[in-house]
Amino acid sequence: MGRLFGTDGVRGVANADLTAELALGLSVAAAHVLAEAGTFAGHRATAVVGRDPRASGEFLEAAVVAGLASAGVDVLRVGVLPTPAVAHLTGALGADLGVMLSASHNAMPDNGIKFFARGGHKLADELEDRIESVYAEHRTGAPWDRPTGAGVGRVRDYDQGLDQYVAHLVGVLPNRLDGLKIVLDEAHGAASRVSPEAFARAGAELVTIGAVPDGLNINDGCGSTHLDLLKAAVVEHGADLGIAHDGDADRCLAVDHSGAEVDGDQILAVLALAMREREALREDTVVATVMSNLGFKLAMEREGIRFVQTAVGDRYVLEEMKEHGLALGGEQSGHVIILDHATTGDGTLTGLMLAARVAQSGRTLRDLASVMERLPQVLINVPDVDKARVTSSAELATAVAEAERELGSTGRVLLRSSGTEPLVRVMVEAADIEQARSVAGRLADVVKSALG
Structure with a gap:
């Protein structure tokens, strides 16, 4: 069995890679590992469980709830809510564990499981490794220690989650819309x-698209991975801006009035500039990943804001922020973490804060975004290759070195294996x-030939 946990939980094709048995077993393992780590010490454990609207989330939710309850954990089912809402409620309700069923921006057949620790933070790598190890051990036959009678977990629906989360979002805005x-x-x-x-509660006039989930249409030609519909709607309705989320709404991308x-x-x-203006950007520092456009780094340097770079993945951005007490970080893909108000990337919060800046400044989003000039960047996803060998292939290393010599100081190359999908990303x-x-095309061809 290969490693189950990637950069953002466990993910795969639902009912093929990610089965009900796996979901149940991982949930039981998580309960045992967190109990061993002292998370549940001295009290009966509670978990918050939510999901996105995928059809497969229905049976996977049932499996996760069954696993947790069988391990003696009480479960609060919050239903269909964004990932950051589940994280927020885990903290706000004092729960010991949060579980979100979603494959984020992936296509509908996929699904995933994300675990949150007490307080609504993603689990540390060592806890994920321990959960995986305990799951594997019991999968091969070692019996679980199972409670009986009054010791089994109780399950109830928690219907106040949406209102609590929305009230939190609107309550932290610096100004209305x-x-x-x-x-x-x-x-x-x-x-x-x-x-x-x-x-709407924040005062904006709204046009909404892509908001009729049927379990099968999530991310289907819409949302943050397909912006054409949003671009057309913004122009058609003469809107000031457009906001796009992905399937679990931990991302936000935007469209200006044009x-x-x-x-x-x-x-x-x-x-970053808005937060510095109201003295909320601690250490005048922002955290981003190696995928950030070089234009972002140059803009931050020009504005006197320090830029700290991490590996790809919002978990690594978050680790850097927590370690150094920083307030803002994120990824080019739209994962933005505002740590004073969220424990993970929150697409709705990000969109609200962006709109609040437009409203407060009286400037267009196009004008505000012109603070940075994006250098031309090409990203090619190469599927059906052995992504594990991306750092060990001599042929690939030679091709990258040649490309870097050709680009010189005016460009850069980044190759990395995806943490959530079976492919290698080539960025130039x-x-x-x-x-x-x-250059990107040539490197993609080498990836295919060297790792195919």
């Missing part, structure tokens, strides 16, 4: 009720878009 017309694309996902409710995309780097830049930046495309 009155006078703004905003288009929201909910990706037929977990924020289809939450996000419109939050923006229909131009505003990516995660630009959103981070806008929010250059001063000229045609050069970036040419």
Whole structure:
């Protein structure tokens, strides 16, 4: 069995890779590991369980709830809510564990399991490793220590979660959104009720698309991975801006009034300046990953804001922020963490804060986002290759070295295996878009031949 946990929980094709048996077993293992770690010491444990609208989430939720209750954990089922809502409620309700069933931006057949520790924070790597080890041990036949009678967990629906979460989001805004017309694309996902409710309570005039989930249409041609519908709707309705989420709403991308995309780097830049202005950007520092556009780094340097870089994955951004007491970090993909108000990337909160800056400044989003100039960047995903060998292939290393010599100081190359999908990502930046495309194309071909 290969490693189950990736950069964002356990993910795979539902009922093929991610089965009910696996979901149940991991949930039992998580309960035992956290009990051993002292998380449940001295009291009866409680878990918050939520999901996105995928059809497979229905049976996987049942399996997770069964596993936790069989291990003696009481379960609060919060239903369909965004990942950051489950994280927030885990902390707000004093729960010992949170579980979210979602494959985020992935296509509908996939699903995933994310665990949150007490306080709503993602589990440390060592706890995930221990859960995986305990699961494997009991999968091969070692019996679980199971409670009986009054010792089994109790399960109840918790219907107040949506209102609690929306009230939290609106309550932390620095100003209202009155006078703004905003288009929201909910990706037929977990924020289809939450996000419109939050923006409406904050005073915005709304046009909503992609907010009719049927269990099968999540991320299907809409949301943060497919912005064309949002771009068209913003222009058609004469909106001030558009906000797009992914399936579990831990991401936010935006569109300005002209229909131009505003990516995660630009959103981070806008929010960094806004937070510094109101003295909320601790240490005048922002955290981002190696995937951030070079233009973001140059803009932050010009504005006197320190830029700290991490490996790809919002968990690594969060670790850096927590270690050094920083307030803002994120990824180009739209995972933005505002640590004073969220324990993980929160797409609805990010969109609200971005809109609040537009409303407060009286400037267009296009003008605000112009603080940074995006250098041409080409990203090619290469599927059906052995991604585990991306750092060990001599042929690939030679090709990368040649590409870096060609680009010189005006560009860069980044190759990495995806932590959530079976593919290798090839990213090339250059001063000229045609050069970036040419170099990226050649490197993608080498990835196919060397790792295929």
